[in-house]
Amino acid sequence: MKILVTVKRVEDYESKIKVKPDNSWIVTDGVNYRANPFDEIAVEEALRLRDANMPSEVVVVSVGPAAAAAEIRSGLAMGADRGILVKHDAFVDSDGVARVLKAVIDREKPDLVLMGKQAVDVDDNVAGQLLAEYLGWGQATFASKKESLESAEEKAKKPGVQVGADKKSAQVAREVDGGLEVLEVQLPAIVTVDLRLNVPRYASLPNIMKAKKKPIAELTPQELGVDVTPKVKVIKVEPPPQRAAGVKVPDVQTLVQKLHSEAKVI
Amino acid sequence: MATILVVGEQASGHLKKATLSALAAAQQLAQKTGGQLAGLVIGASAGQAAQELSAYGIPVHVVEGASFEHALAETHSAAAAEVAKKVGASEVVIAATAYGKDVAPRVAAKLGAGLASDVLAIAGPNQFKRAMWAGNAIATVEVTTNVKVVTVRATEFAAPQKAQSKGPVTPAQVAAPQAKTRFLEFNEVKSARPELTEARVVVSGGRGTKGDFKPVEQLADVLGAAVGASRAVVDAGWQPNDLQVGQTGKVVAPQLYIAVGISGAIQHLAGMKGSKTIVAINKDAEAPIFQVADYGLVADLFKALPEMAEAVKKLQ
Numbered sequence: 209m210k211i212l213v214t215v216k217r218v219e220d221y222e223s224k225i226k227v228k229p230d231n232s233w234i235v236t237d238g239v240n241y242r243a244n245p246f247d248e249i250a251v252e253e254a255l256r257l258r259d260a261n262m263p264s265e266v267v268v269v270s271v272g273p274a275a276a277a278a279e280i281r282s283g284l285a286m287g288a289d290r291g292i293l294v295k296h297d298a299f300v301d302s303d304g305v306a307r308v309l310k311a312v313i314d315r316e317k318p319d320l321v322l323m324g325k326q327a328v329d330v331d332d333n334v335a336g337q338l339l340a341e342y343l344g345w346g347q348a349t350f351a352s353k354k355e356s357l358e359s360a361e362e363k364a365k366k367p368g369v370q371v372g373a374d375k376k377s378a379q380v381a382r383e384v385d386g387g388l389e390v391l392e393v394q395l396p397a398i399v400t401v402d403l404r405l406n407v408p409r410y411a412s413l414p415n416i417m418k419a420k421k422k423p424i425a426e427l428t429p430q431e432l433g434v435d436v437t438p439k440v441k442v443i444k445v446e447p448p449p450q451r452a453a454g455v456k457v458p459d460v461q462t463l464v465q466k467l468h469s470e471a472k473v474i
Numbered sequence: 475m476a477t478i479l480v481v482g483e484q485a486s487g488h489l490k491k492a493t494l495s496a497l498a499a500a501q502q503l504a505q506k507t508g509g510q511l512a513g514l515v516i517g518a519s520a521g522q523a524a525q526e527l528s529a530y531g532i533p534v535h536v537v538e539g540a541s542f543e544h545a546l547a548e549t550h551s552a553a554a555a556e557v558a559k560k561v562g563a564s565e566v567v568i569a570a571t572a573y574g575k576d577v578a579p580r581v582a583a584k585l586g587a588g589l590a591s592d593v594l595a596i597a598g599p600n601q602f603k604r605a606m607w608a609g610n611a612i613a614t615v616e617v618t619t620n621v622k623v624v625t626v627r628a629t630e631f632a633a634p635q636k637a638q639s640k641g642p643v644t645p646a647q648v649a650a651p652q653a654k655t656r657f658l659e660f661n662e663v664k665s666a667r668p669e670l671t672e673a674r675v676v677v678s679g680g681r682g683t684k685g686d687f688k689p690v691e692q693l694a695d696v697l698g699a700a701v702g703a704s705r706a707v708v709d710a711g712w713q714p715n716d717l718q719v720g721q722t723g724k725v726v727a728p729q730l731y732i733a734v735g736i737s738g739a740i741q742h743l744a745g746m747k748g749s750k751t752i753v754a755i756n757k758d759a760e761a762p763i764f765q766v767a768d769y770g771l772v773a774d775l776f777k778a779l780p781e782m783a784e785a786v787k788k789l790q
Contacts, residue, residue: 225610337579346654356711439588444614454768464785473730
């Protein structure tokens with residue numbers, strides 16, 4: 209199988225995010241960057257599926273600035289085989305990302321595409337679904353594991369996505385409102401992953417060294433014939449409204465009293 | 475005149491409440507664009523849900539048939555896009571539930587539309603406010619395409635009043651595409667408690683519970699509340715996925731949110747900051763949750779929660 213997995217370079221969620229004084233974007237000086245956490249789960253799943261369905265190949269793709277090669281490299285250090293960086297410095301909206309990925313997929317012809325359900329910078333949760341429609345493929349969004357992350361299945365590093373023996377379809381459990389839904393998707397398909405699909409591995413030092421020799425091909429949206437002018441422009445970024453600091457209460461009785469007579473919520 | 479199409483969501487034949495929030499957002503949008511409203515409900519037998527939506531005084535289209543029984547993104551997006559074209563929709567509005575998030579982007583792709591996702595406020599005829607970076611920033615985005623698709627964060631838009639007279643309900647004939655996905659099963663998490671996103675009161679437990687949710691559940695039941703959980707709790711398998719509150723889980727905005735044994739990571743705050751009154755109960759006086767709490771109590775939850783349940787009972 210050829211499995212394509214996407215990785216986005218995003219601001220580290222441990223970094224303090226502040227809005228620029230001119231409201232144009234967030235302050236990026238002093239902010240650390242890393243791979244989108246959902247994408248790491250996608251890479252982990254891709255590696256498990258590869259190892260369960262040999263011979264297979266895992267290709268890591270990123271759309272972003274030249275620096276995003278670092279996030280591709282981190283996917284390669286986890287164990288992926290090669291990378292593709294579609295270089296573009298300016299903001300690309302989810303639609304632009306989906307159309308760039310479609311062009312990459314038309315060239316690469318993977319059997320399965322795994323993506324994080326959302327990137328934790330713009331929190332859009334849109335690109336995978338757009339891509340599925342542009343390709344005319346089926347989709348299974350919010351992929352999860354039927355078993356918990358503490359289960360024996362997870363400890364044995366079993367994939368949550370179940371590829372059929374004929375490699376023509378896959379069964380995917382999805383987190384939806386009210387429970388877990390199981391779909392069967394014909395391959396090729398788009399699967400976007402949720403938090404509880406797996407626990408991603410750490411890259412070992414030997415694998416980090418090996419990853420330095422793995423190839424990363426570079427392309428541009430222009431070379432792929434994709435116009436990435438955004439359909440959705442960010443025109444202003446503001447800090448969120450702050451909640452006024454509250455009070456500490458000494459005991460349960462005071463708390464219940466205040467909720468009853470002051471806040472009037474019970 | 476341009477039409478704003480509200481795509482409803484139904485379960486077991488009834489309209490989901492989140493649809494009414496999408497309708498409220500569409501009403502606000504109509505005031506900015508001068509457009510007229512129409513509704514759409516899709517399902518194997520969606521007639522009843524369509525009637526429920528029409529009670530808000532808008533014409534409602536209904537797409538029915540066995541091919542639409544399961545909420546597959548492929549079939550439902552095809553139906554929504556086709557009806558949007560038929561009615562000449564300039565905007566399509568859907569609640570940003572799991573269903574809306576799954577279906578809306580495909581509708582946008584079919585219509586060549588830009589999509590503003592998980593919108594908190596309507597800022598103009600083509601401008602919308604939405605949270606980014608786990609709610610650390612609020613962006614105003616502009617959708618530059620002629621046709622626009624908008625998904626709406628339900629907690630930010632209160633359900634409108636029913637109209638005096640119902641709108642007409644019209645069946646729409648739509649050919650279902652051959653789907654490349656097939657529904658196999660649904661494992662429902664059954665609970666007698668109110669639904670998390672619709673509850674007036676939510677009691678959420680975190681790592682501090684050490685997996686013992688009894689005190690949380692007992693307090694929730696005395697208050698008629700829904701139970702929520704932090705990511706740590708769900709990751710550990712102590713509570714089902716469906717109960718996670720946060721950036722990547724459910725966004726809730728109840729009248730009263732009680733966070734128990736939750737430290738208050740920014741990702742959790744992103745899912746509950748909009749609550750009217752926030753209570754934090756935590757052993758650690760330095761926990762960041764106290765910075766957003768209206769009332770903070772530094773206490774052992776295993777002692778405080780039973781005591782609180784008793785005190786609330788006395789009030790009732």
